Amino acid sequence: MDGHSEFAGRVLSWLEQGLAIAEGWLRSPAAWSQFALLAAAYLVARLIARRLQPRLVTIITPKAASEGLLPDLRRFLLRFLPLLLPLLAYGLTALGESLTRATFGSGEVIAFGKRVFLFLAARTLVRDVVTDAFLRLLGRYVLVPAAALYALGLLDPAMERLAAAEVVLGNIRFSLLTLIRGAIAGSLLFWLGAWSNRQSADYIKAQQELRPATRELAVKAAEIAIFGAAFLLLMSILGIDLTAVAVLGGALGVGIGLGLQQIAANFVSGIILLLEGQTTVGDYVELDGGEKGTIVKMTARACILETFDGKWIVVPNEDFITSRVVNYSDQGSANRYEAAFSVSYETDINLVPGIIEAAVAALPFVLKAPDGPDCELRGFGESSVDFAVEFWVNGIDDGKNRYGSPVLFAIWNALKVAEIEMPYPQRVVHLRPAAPAPA
Structure with a gap:
């Protein structure tokens, strides 16, 4: 209660001082002349701003299609034109203050008016110039109240009051102003x-x-x-x-x-990855743990992999350093894949490579360089002869781009046209005659 009564007493004291100053101004001829100078400064500033602002808009405004640093700077300056009137009034009032102090030896009224124009400039800056939400909030609750206190001559007492108030945090003491x-x-x-x-x-x-x-x-x-x-x-x-x-x-x-x-290990590993550049954003990678996808983001702690179905996998950077990583290369590079198939033992296998290589080479996404399709004999199975065709494509078979399925369709269709059978396992079952019943 004592603190509240002391503060209320200070407020009443400030009000009494303000009333005394206002009463003195009303009785002083010098004060009335300063009021007249304030009004004249505002009217002259308004007249100058009204004539000058359209010309400044014409001069500063860049062409609509222009881009670059200078046009952006000119567009930035255009946002400050609302400050023209209060700043002109402030400048003219400052000239009037020097004149009245030289003539009458005092200029409290016009100095007060100058501070009021500065307050109006701060208010216009926050209301009409600043567009960022954070800066506007800071201006509304810090800059404008500080400018109002400065205009009323209460900023210094308020600062002293805040500097005297202490905040204690254990053994640490801070003033509220700090x-x-x-x-x-x-x-x-x-x-x-x-x-x-x-x-x-x-x-x-x-x-x-x-x-x-x-x-x-x-x-x-x-x-x-x-x-x-x-x-x-x-x-x-x-x-x-x-x-x-x-x-x-x-x-x-x-x-x-x-x-x-x-x-710390992940942080250092991230720096090593960025320095070496062996894996970077846009690469399609596969780790020993089975994680695979395109690197969409590299942070100080982990890499973000995006799978073909849109899922994100967070992989610690250390895994890229301590385990085996398969990098399917940078975006746009060629990769080799293979498709396996089988034919029956009745087939003339010497005809198969030519038929399959021609069918796969006809696909639009299969490359001729660094090498065209290559059909190879892989082995003799229990019920089939096993082949595989290798082919190069410009991209990654990551699920979005399914290269394997069209290749298998081409192999199937080519074998059907050539009347080559693709076998399936067959079993021969021998039935033994029943044993004669004992006599």
Whole structure:
């Protein structure tokens, strides 16, 4: 209750001071002249803005189809035109303040008006210029109230009040002002870091002359550098000694060595994968554990594989280093597959390779280079002669692109046309005569 009564007393004191200042202004001829200068500054600023703004729009607006850095910069500047009126009023008021102080030796009224125009500029910035949701929220609840307190001359007392209030966390003491400043600075820094990270990632990914693995590594390095710099800058703003951060880093290193070995191994493995570039985004891979799919994303901890039926498999990076990985090559490269079939023993097997190779070569997706279809005799089974035809295609038989099924259809149709039988197992059953009954 004592704290509330003390605060209420301060508020009443500020109100009394404000009423006394307003009463003094109403009785002072110098104050009335300053009010007139404020009104004149606003009217002149409004007239200049009305004439100048259409011309600025015409000059700054780029052509509709133009692209590039300069047109984007001009479009960005167009968003700030609503600030023209309050800023012009602020500038003219500043000139009027210097004039009244030289003439009357005082300029409190016009200085108050200048602060009001600055408040209007802040309000216009948040309402009409800023489009990002986070920045608009920050401006609405931080910038505009701070500008209002500054206009009323209450910003310094409020700062002193916040600096005097302490927050105790164990043996650590912070002033409320330090916590608020840290929260605002941290929000801005990490928002700026996220924006910078997106811009740098888009720029790096647009460099097609770099290998995909190099681009991914550069994106991760830029992300670590940006957020690391933001964290160190925030520590400096909060006044935290960076030696404490070094001690924390040492303790974190011990924790990683003892309890986070697997995470550290995956992180290091991810860096090795990006540096070597033997597997990268877009590759179709198959691991010893049976996982197979196209790599759609590589993170610091794991690789994301997408199967042909749309499922995502998260594979730790360490598995790519410690186990055997079959990489079916980069996108667009040729791969060899084979299809097995059998014919009966009554077939003239010397005719089979020519028939099958011609039938498979006629398929539109089968390549002639690096080698055309090759039909090979694989062995003599119990009831059939076994063959296999090898063929090259430009892609991967991953389920989406089914190359095996059309090839088998072509083999079946070609054998039917040539009247070659594809046998099935047959068994001969011998029935013994029944034994004579005992006499």
